[in-house]
Amino acid sequence: xxxxxxxPAIRLTDIYKSFGPVQANRGASLEVAAGEIHALxxxxxxxxxxxxxxxxxxxxxxxxxxxxxxxxxxGWRTAEAIDAGVGMVHQHFMLVPTLTxxxxxxxxRELTKNGQLDRERAEREVAELSRATGLAVRADRTVADLSxxxxxxxxxxxxxxxxxxxxxxxxxTAVLSPPEIDELWQVLRQVRARGETIVLITHKLDEVMEIxxxxxxxxxGRTVARLRTAETRPAEIAKAMVGRDVQLxxxxxDEVRGADTAARTHLPPSAPLLEVRDLLVExxxxxxxxxxxxxxxxxxxxLGIAGVEGxxxxxxxxALAGLRDVRGGRIAIASRxxxxxxxxxxxxAGLSHIPEDRHAxxxxxxxxVAENLILGQQHRFxxxxxxxxxxxxxxxxxxxxxxxxxxxxxxxxARALSGGNxxxxxxxxxxGRAFQVLLAAQPTRGVDVGAxxxxxxxxxxxxxxxxxxxxxxxxxxxxxxxxxxxxVMYGGRLVTVLPRAEASEEVLGPxxxxxxxxxxx
Amino acid sequence: MxxxxxxxxxxxxxxxxxxxxxGGVISERSGLIAIGLEGYxxxxxxxxxxxxxxxxxxxxxxxxxxxxxxxxxLLYAVTAIRFRADQVVVGIAINLLAVGMTRFFLRLTxxxxxxxxxxxxxxxxxxxxxxxxxxxxPLIWMGIAAVALVAWMLYRTPFGLRIRAVGEHPVAATSxxxxxxxxxxxxxxxxxxxxxxxxxxLALDQHQFSAEMTxxxxxxxxxxxxxxxxxxxxxxxxxxxxxxxxxxxxQLQGAQAIPSQFVEMIPYALTIIALAGVVxxxxxxxxxxxxxx
Numbered sequence: 001x002x003x004x005x006x007x008p009a010i011r012l013t014d015i016y017k018s019f020g021p022v023q024a025n026r027g028a029s030l031e032v033a034a035g036e037i038h039a040l041x042x043x044x045x046x047x048x049x050x051x052x053x054x055x056x057x058x059x060x061x062x063x064x065x066x067x068x069x070x071x072x073x074x075g076w077r078t079a080e081a082i083d084a085g086v087g088m089v090h091q092h093f094m095l096v097p098t099l100t101x102x103x104x105x106x107x108x109r110e111l112t113k114n115g116q117l118d119r120e121r122a123e124r125e126v127a128e129l130s131r132a133t134g135l136a137v138r139a140d141r142t143v144a145d146l147s148x149x150x151x152x153x154x155x156x157x158x159x160x161x162x163x164x165x166x167x168x169x170x171x172x173t174a175v176l177s178p179p180e181i182d183e184l185w186q187v188l189r190q191v192r193a194r195g196e197t198i199v200l201i202t203h204k205l206d207e208v209m210e211i212x213x214x215x216x217x218x219x220x221g222r223t224v225a226r227l228r229t230a231e232t233r234p235a236e237i238a239k240a241m242v243g244r245d246v247q248l249x250x251x252x253x254d255e256v257r258g259a260d261t262a263a264r265t266h267l268p269p270s271a272p273l274l275e276v277r278d279l280l281v282e283x284x285x286x287x288x289x290x291x292x293x294x295x296x297x298x299x300x301x302x303l304g305i306a307g308v309e310g311x312x313x314x315x316x317x318x319a320l321a322g323l324r325d326v327r328g329g330r331i332a333i334a335s336r337x338x339x340x341x342x343x344x345x346x347x348x349a350g351l352s353h354i355p356e357d358r359h360a361x362x363x364x365x366x367x368x369v370a371e372n373l374i375l376g377q378q379h380r381f382x383x384x385x386x387x388x389x390x391x392x393x394x395x396x397x398x399x400x401x402x403x404x405x406x407x408x409x410x411x412x413x414a415r416a417l418s419g420g421n422x423x424x425x426x427x428x429x430x431x432g433r434a435f436q437v438l439l440a441a442q443p444t445r446g447v448d449v450g451a452x453x454x455x456x457x458x459x460x461x462x463x464x465x466x467x468x469x470x471x472x473x474x475x476x477x478x479x480x481x482x483x484x485x486x487x488v489m490y491g492g493r494l495v496t497v498l499p500r501a502e503a504s505e506e507v508l509g510p511x512x513x514x515x516x517x518x519x520x521x
Numbered sequence: 522m523x524x525x526x527x528x529x530x531x532x533x534x535x536x537x538x539x540x541x542x543x544g545g546v547i548s549e550r551s552g553l554i555a556i557g558l559e560g561y562x563x564x565x566x567x568x569x570x571x572x573x574x575x576x577x578x579x580x581x582x583x584x585x586x587x588x589x590x591x592x593x594x595l596l597y598a599v600t601a602i603r604f605r606a607d608q609v610v611v612g613i614a615i616n617l618l619a620v621g622m623t624r625f626f627l628r629l630t631x632x633x634x635x636x637x638x639x640x641x642x643x644x645x646x647x648x649x650x651x652x653x654x655x656x657x658x659p660l661i662w663m664g665i666a667a668v669a670l671v672a673w674m675l676y677r678t679p680f681g682l683r684i685r686a687v688g689e690h691p692v693a694a695t696s697x698x699x700x701x702x703x704x705x706x707x708x709x710x711x712x713x714x715x716x717x718x719x720x721x722x723l724a725l726d727q728h729q730f731s732a733e734m735t736x737x738x739x740x741x742x743x744x745x746x747x748x749x750x751x752x753x754x755x756x757x758x759x760x761x762x763x764x765x766x767x768x769x770x771x772q773l774q775g776a777q778a779i780p781s782q783f784v785e786m787i788p789y790a791l792t793i794i795a796l797a798g799v800v801x802x803x804x805x806x807x808x809x810x811x812x813x814x
Binding site: 057058078079082088090094095096099103107108109110115116 | 677678679683685686690692693694695696697698699807
């Protein structure tokens with residue numbers, strides 16, 4: 001009997017970890033046998049990432065016991081974890097963009113010759129490991145120039161280079177296109193075949209079913225279930241994840257499968273509400289980010305833009321919203337040219353915008369819920385030169401009730417609300433007023449299942465009320481669940497536009513990676 | 522002859538700039554804004570005069586300058602790293618502190634509010650513009666060597682790689698087991714030492730310390746760091762440009778053709794033009810000025 005079999009690769013017992021008033025882990029446990037792929041699942045905010053950061057030494061637990069291959073390692077440092085073969089691939093890559101692949105891989109345990117960095121040896125070793133694992137990377141490239149998929153391969157390579165025997169991956173598929181995901185699964189199976197242990201953090205049940213051997217479910221910072229993948233069903237996992245009200249979770253899964261999509265084949269034959277012609281937009285580095293994009297959205301239509309993040313979606317939305325100058329092209333709402341209008345004038349012309357980053361653009365976290373509910377609309381809530389507090393509160397009371405924002409307290413700072421309720425503030429503000437065109441960017445990112453369902457229902461209601469909606473999401477399932485037509489953005493262009501009925505993950509995947517192109521008319 | 526004098530003058534002026542700018546590059550690449558260079562230089566100048574005066578050796582003066590520069594840079598680093606204070610605010614406070622402290626100790630030790638008595642320097646007299654007197658000043662050679670050493674350290678050694686990683690993405694550095702705070706303290710100490718030596722050059726060259734004798738050179742050096750896009754060699758070249766403008770100003774003042782006030786503005790106007798024109802496109806280290814987690 002080997003050591004690995006006599007004691008589990010990982011055993012975490014009763015881990016507690018708080019950040020100020022927030023209890024991320026409260027009695028979380030995890031046990032993973034060596035040589036298996038273990039899925040750590042739970043909703044956003046369940047404490048999965050925190051628990052794994054504790055295991056990888058980034059955070060010290062407040063209490064609890066940690067064992068790796070039978071050794072007590074409670075509260076160790078990152079360097080010790082790496083030395084013991086525990087490596088984590090974070091959701092936000094831990095790569096220094098200005099350094100090369102080889103420099104990133106050796107950072108922290110640099111190879112030297114006569115006191116100098118030995119770049120050649122590092123590049124050679126990276127190339128060798130790249131061949132051995134099938135993780136294709138070019139060692140001398142600067143990380144900033146890599147695609148997201150490549151950067152992730154570098155991350156995995158980096159942890160393996162450090163001799164990782166336990167590989168932790170935090171939501172690795174969030175940034176990948178379907179073919180890249182398949183490639184990742186192949187790599188993980190290969191790594192497992194070498195005897196390594198893998199912990200996969202995810203909240204996507206199809207991934208869990210496809211790749212894992214065993215499952216731990218977390219909820220509200222606690223471990224609530226341990227399951228064998230072969231002996232369970234998605235419904236059972238979803239029930240453990242959500243705890244209450246399984247219907248909500250299951251409903252979303254149905255949505256994802258397309259069973260519930262009321263994708264309407266007969267579009268109303270009216271003039272488009274949003275029209276974009278030959279739009280050219282530059283990014284912060286003055287490189288062309290949106291390269292001649294044209295499309296239109298009709299009243300009562302949701303146009304979904306799919307694509308791997310970083311292909312110009314952000315710049316496109318910012319240009320439409322008036323947050324970024326356009327270099328060429330034309331934007332019109334209901335035939336009125338708004339290309340050069342200010343954000344405020346666009347709002348008055350009937351444009352609403354749910355920004356992709358609610359913390360950076362959607363909310364002022366230290367302002368109250370009531371104040372956040374009128375941001376950008378303050379000129380409509382005045383009496384003379386003064387702000388009309390009474391109407392602001394009346395508005396807040398109405399919106400909080402209509403959009404089920406909890407807790408029900410208009411005076412609370414937005415910071416005090418959960419991610420889902422913060423997002424509902426943004427949704428309420430942008431959809432709770434007169435508008436014709438809605439830009440919805442990542443409307444459900446980092447939001448729990450119940451709130452996702454609610455937000456999706458509001459978007460469908462708006463569509464049915466004859467609004468034009470442009471939906472941009474990195475979540476392909478969300479695009480498929482909501483859109484009437486789907487466009488794929490790659491390299492700053494719309495490479496295809498398809499009716500919902502003709503779109504599926506399999507069809508869209510090659511467009512998202514640039515493998516297929518067919519310029520939209 | 523005029524050309525030769527101009528070149529020698531430029532070399533004389535550039536040395537304190539390149540010491541401070543080399544230190545500034547290290548500090549900023551690690552993520553610490555080097556706004557306190559002026560204060561480090563002034564402290565270094567005073568400590569050089571003090572140590573040189575009491576020991577009778579300019580070499581001891583250099584050690585004093587390095588120690589003083591390191592001490593005040595570490596004070597800045599502790600406030601910015603340990604106590605997470607805003608780097609710009611603390612940096613400005615450090616500069617003001619250096620002005621006040623050097624004046625205070627000037628009065629305490631030398632009983633003067635303006636300058637110290639004559640202190641030993643390298644060479645007998647204030648260095649003229651002759652080749653021999655310039656070449657005999659070891660600080661000139663040390664300054665040039667500092668640029669090469671800093672460039673080598675930053676790009677060729679593990680420590681330099683870590684400095685660049687910490688200034689660009691400190692969380693990533695933490696995740697591979699690098700102690701971000703420690704790297705930044707070391708970077709701060711090195712920047713204090715180098716800027717301190719730049720200050721020592723001023724005091725030892727004039728054989729005395731006078732109040733506020735750095736006269737904004739630390740800020741010019743910081744401008745050179747930015748103009749040189751955080752690269753030690755390019756920063757040194759930027760220093761050379763600013764020093765040349767300074768030397769030109771001195772030459773033109775003799776000419777009397779243009780009002781001297783205008784001539785005196787040349788180096789500063791050039792600094793502003795250079796920063797506005799070039800830096801618009803330069804990207805600073807991503808974590809510059811941010812509190813590490």
